[in-house]
């Protein structure tokens with residue numbers, strides 16, 4: 001087997017074109033790149049793991065149901081996912097600035113192995129840029145593409161993390177050397193390498209601090225970059241999908257409304273029947289996949305009480321169905337989430353408004369907001 005590094009490259013690549021770009025900023029160095037890369041790698045890692053946890057909410061394995069504790073679990077992980085994702089945008093730009101010049105070294109391709117490595121770098125840059133930009137568009141609820149966001153975002157995250165791990169493995173010697181090298185001040189004066197890192201770090205910190213208010217209420221006044229102010233909405237809770245958009249206004253207000261519960265036996269309840277059931281109050285957050293979250297008071301009958309009335313138990317798999325049709329018209333729960341779930345008739349001590357799910361909305365701990373199904377009309381117990 002010939003050593004691919006020994007294969008002579010074409011004559012065309014032996015002479016550097018006269019106008020080939022040349023970069024000579026002394027601010028760029030392996031020491032700077034490795035330090036930026038370290039933070040970027042941690043941010044991408046956190047984003048990947050929290051993204052997987054969020055994905056698990058949609059399709060948990062039946063033998064490992066989503067736990068109910070801590071009740072703020074999804075609030076924390078999805079808040080982290082969106083904040084680290086947003087912080088990755090300036091971090092990635094800074095990282096690319098620090099290695100930009102290396103893409104113009106001559107010759108651009110030195111061997112088969114080198115061209116493969118370049119190819120994997122192209123995949124990493126394209127996939128991570130795509131992932132961050134489409135993720136940002138998603139939290140702005142702007143979908144200028146024909147494909148399903150969730151599926152593409154999920155599979156692309158594996159491409160990003162796979163190509164990132166490969167990149168780290170290839171660059172490991174340079175990373176080690178870079179991290180071991182001190183950031184010596186530049187003798188020519190002006191901005192130093194340390195200054196670049198401090199300025200970059202401050203920029204990333206500002207981006208994170210002005211976004212985190214969508215999760216931490218105390219920081220809401222400075223949440224200038226947060227696409228959603230979590231207190232903006234009826235009764236201080238935001239609405240992602242209105243009753244009008246879901247086309248349920250008439251059905252939800254109809255005097256014919258019934259809640260049916262199907263298990264070993266069957267129940268059919270009018271609104272008055274539901275309102276007459278024993279109710280509890282619980283304090284739980286609505287935690288949106290788009291990163292914002294807010295805690296609220298919810299009151300209503302316990303879902304498990306109705307489940308047991310039709311012969312089910314805590315270990316039943318219960319699906320709740322909405323008056324609306326569409327992607328989020330139903331969700332399922334079991335185990336400790338089912339035990340603590342409430343069919344909310346009241347939000348913050350007021351009859352729950354139409355846009356929050358009147359006449360009845362599911363609320364359970366440690367759960368994605370899209371799975372807190374609104375406008376409930378049917379419950380299936382298996």
Ligand code: HEM
Pocket residue numbers: 029030033034035036037038040041042044092095096099102103118121124125128164167168171174175178
């Ligand atoms: C999405 C994330 C990343 C992207 C898009 C990216 C992109 C790049 C690019 C385009 C290069 C130049 C490659 C070449 O010369 O052919 C490079 C080099 C490098 N990257 Fe990354 N990178 C990322 C993450 C990381 C991470 C997490 C580390 C870990 C510390 C890292 C450390 C390095 C190092 C040490 C070099 C070589 C710099 C030198 O030799 O001066 N990168 N990166």
